[in-house]
Amino acid sequence: MKFTKMHGAGNDYVYVNGFEETIDNPEELAVRVSDRHFGIGSDGLILILPSDRADVRMRIFNADGSEAEMCGNGVRCVAKFVYERGLVRKERLIIETGAGLLPVELFPDAGGRVDRVRVGMGEPRLTRGEIPMAGPADERAVDIPFEVAGRTLRATCVSMGNPHCVIYVDDVDAFPVAELGPQIERHPLFPQRTNVEFVQVLSQGEVRQRTWERGAGETLACGTGAAAVTVAGVLTGRSGRRIVNHLAGGDLVLEWLEAGPVLMTGPATEVFSGEFPL
Numbered sequence: 425m426k427f428t429k430m431h432g433a434g435n436d437y438v439y440v441n442g443f444e445e446t447i448d449n450p451e452e453l454a455v456r457v458s459d460r461h462f463g464i465g466s467d468g469l470i471l472i473l474p475s476d477r478a479d480v481r482m483r484i485f486n487a488d489g490s491e492a493e494m495c496g497n498g499v500r501c502v503a504k505f506v507y508e509r510g511l512v513r514k515e516r517l518i519i520e521t522g523a524g525l526l527p528v529e530l531f532p533d534a535g536g537r538v539d540r541v542r543v544g545m546g547e548p549r550l551t552r553g554e555i556p557m558a559g560p561a562d563e564r565a566v567d568i569p570f571e572v573a574g575r576t577l578r579a580t581c582v583s584m585g586n587p588h589c590v591i592y593v594d595d596v597d598a599f600p601v602a603e604l605g606p607q608i609e610r611h612p613l614f615p616q617r618t619n620v621e622f623v624q625v626l627s628q629g630e631v632r633q634r635t636w637e638r639g640a641g642e643t644l645a646c647g648t649g650a651a652a653v654t655v656a657g658v659l660t661g662r663s664g665r666r667i668v669n670h671l672a673g674g675d676l677v678l679e680w681l682e683a684g685p686v687l688m689t690g691p692a693t694e695v696f697s698g699e700f701p702l
């Protein structure tokens with residue numbers, strides 16, 4: 425199987441061109457390729473596929489083999505991949521994801537190389553029923569207290585097509601992400617598990633984020649997570665509608681428009697291509 429390894433702000437995936445390759449068991453393949461010792465090494469697997477509703481379709485599988493609805497850093501890399509290889513030579517395209525059809529804008533340089541991409545991430549879903557989260561289905565979860573490992577934390581929960589639990593902390597570097605992340609991911613509040621963002625607010629327009637991803641563990645960045653953090657900042661009054669989010673692997677610029685959708689702009693980087701035995 426031919427593959428390309430790409431990353432968006434350090435959130436790395438193995439990308440397979442499904443216009444040419446047929447993958448029978450992507451769940452199992454995701455586990456194999458993601459292994460950082462015995463595989464290629466990645467946070468998961470992304471398939472780039474033909475679509476009958478959009479210019480291209482993507483499917484994302486986490487490193488544990490579970491399929492997610494959407495990947496914000498991945499969608500930027502998919503756009504770069506299809507543009508640079510001439511599969512879809514458009515600077516504005518639509519990508520089909522499990523979270524719906526998303527508009528994407530590319531900023532190629534004079535040589536046709538794309539390093540920066542903007543994605544319309546759709547409208548956040550805010551009720552517990554939509555996230556999904558235990559409790560009254562039509563209520564929001566904004567700064568709600570909950571217990572984990574004998575501590576009381578406060579969570580603001582948002583779906584960007586996939587579930588996110590945002591927790592504000594004073595010092596994100598010192599926070600025990602690896603200890604509490606997996607316990608929050610599988611907390612009984614979240615019937616489909618959750619991604620977890622630990623956030624330190626620097627100012628109304630700037631935050632720092634560490635991410636514990638559902639199905640992948642701590643990653644260097646999470647695009648849907650950064651979008652959820654933008655929304656949580658507005659809902660809790662901690663940050664404004666437009667922020668720069670400093671993630672462990674790079675920066676993303678986000679804006680939650682009054683009209684509804686969240687826009688995310690960030691890097692898309694190709695690392696190398698190769699062949700992997702199926």
Ligand SMILES: N[C@@H](CCC[C@H](N)C(=O)O)C(=O)O
Pocket residue numbers: 435484486491492493494495496497498586587619637638639640643645646647648649
């Ligand atoms: N890294 C991604 C999100 C990938 C899926 C996530 N782990 C989930 O299970 O929902 C991003 O950049 O959004």
